[in-house]
Amino acid sequence: MTETITAAEFRAKYVKVSNSTPLKPKKKTSGKELFHMEVILIDQGIKFEKEYMFHPRRKWRFDFAIVEKKIAIEYEGIFGGGKSRHTTVSGYTADSEKYNEAAKLGWKVLRYTAKSYGKLIEDLKQII
DSSP: OOOOOOHHHHHHHHOEEOSSSOOOOOSSOOHHHHHHHHHHHHHTTOOOEEEEEOOSSSOOEEEEEEGGGTEEEEEOOOOSSSOOGGGSHHHHHHHHHHHHHHHHTTOEEEEEOTTTGGGHHHHHHHHO
């Protein structure tokens, strides 16, 4: 018999939210894609942390982190109409700073959009 659970129950059972700093609510969410990415990782048996704060001084977070391998997975919510922070000069610059700092700390950062996140497992298989 298949177990039916809500999204909240799913997250509580399978996903560890890292660190104790409360998350700020986002104006727009990409919930469907992020949820699909969670399901993909869980289906593959990959241990990960969600909203992982990786930097020792800044409050930057990765959407998902495979901490023991130092692999970060980021979803760039640039589709869906309207203006996205990721496409403004200041937003893109801030993202670049975050990803450069992550690289300096030894992280591999995989970045996806709504059109590309289906390649997540293929990409992970190549680097794990």
